[in-house]
Amino acid sequence: MDEGREQYRRQLEWFGRVEIEQVHNLVSWQEHADWLEPERAAGRIDRLGVTHYAPSAFKELGRALRSGRFDTLQVPLNPRERDCEREILPLAAELGIAVIVMRPLGEGELVGQAVPEDTLARLGVDSWPQALLKWALSDERVDLVIPATRNPDHARANAAAGSPPWFDAEQRRLVERLSA
Numbered sequence: 110m111d112e113g114r115e116q117y118r119r120q121l122e123w124f125g126r127v128e129i130e131q132v133h134n135l136v137s138w139q140e141h142a143d144w145l146e147p148e149r150a151a152g153r154i155d156r157l158g159v160t161h162y163a164p165s166a167f168k169e170l171g172r173a174l175r176s177g178r179f180d181t182l183q184v185p186l187n188p189r190e191r192d193c194e195r196e197i198l199p200l201a202a203e204l205g206i207a208v209i210v211m212r213p214l215g216e217g218e219l220v221g222q223a224v225p226e227d228t229l230a231r232l233g234v235d236s237w238p239q240a241l242l243k244w245a246l247s248d249e250r251v252d253l254v255i256p257a258t259r260n261p262d263h264a265r266a267n268a269a270a271g272s273p274p275w276f277d278a279e280q281r282r283l284v285e286r287l288s289a
């Protein structure tokens with residue numbers, strides 16, 4: 110608890126306010142929500158979020174979402190990691206909770222695929238990593254993807270995947286087949 114409060118103190122000192130404060134991996138989520146909710150009510154935090162990386166925690170994640178205390182959710186989603194599609198994404202959509210996707214590139218495991226130019230053209234993208242990011246963003250329930258990179262050129266190329274047009278069902282299936 111103390112560490113979370115200290116992190117928040119430093120965030121406010123640096124940024125002035127916080128757009129999304131996430132309770133990671135459901136750690137003491139009720140207790141953290143108790144002190145974070147008044148901060149949101151006071152306007153120092155825009156949105157409170159909750160995250161988990163493991164499908165084994167999705168039941169508890171569902172309970173946290175149903176508590177009505179959170180505005181955003183962060184879970185893994187990519188063509189090889191789709192557990193959240195079963196219950197968590199429908200629940201988030203039902204409750205109007207915004208969805209942030211972690212591991213959109215499968216922690217880098219999916220990016221090495223050699224994909225022919227004409228396939229990329231069919232998808233309307235310049236690169237395979239862009240196709241993977243657009244695949245996740247084309248799910249109507251998804252609001253944001255957060256690909257990690259240490260490479261500024263990758264960051265620039267990845268950002269280009271953040272604009273429409275989004276993939277239709279057939280384009281999404283094509284990305285899934287190529288990722289299998």
Ligand SMILES: NC(=O)c1ccc[n+]([C@@H]2O[C@H](COP(=O)([O-])OP(=O)(O)OC[C@H]3O[C@@H](n4cnc5c(N)ncnc54)[C@H](OP(=O)(O)O)[C@@H]3O)[C@@H](O)[C@H]2O)c1
Binds near residue numbers: 256264
């Ligand atoms: N519990 C949690 O809340 C939690 C848990 C895990 C992760 N996360 C967050 O989720 C985000 C995703 O991180 P992740 O590492 O798990 O997975 P990821 O974004 O699926 O993959 C990152 C990997 O993809 C590579 N990459 C990125 N863009 C590329 C490009 N254009 N071309 C080629 N390679 C590219 C990166 O290497 P380069 O550096 O070479 O680009 C890196 O190795 C992070 O921001 C992380 O903090 C949160």
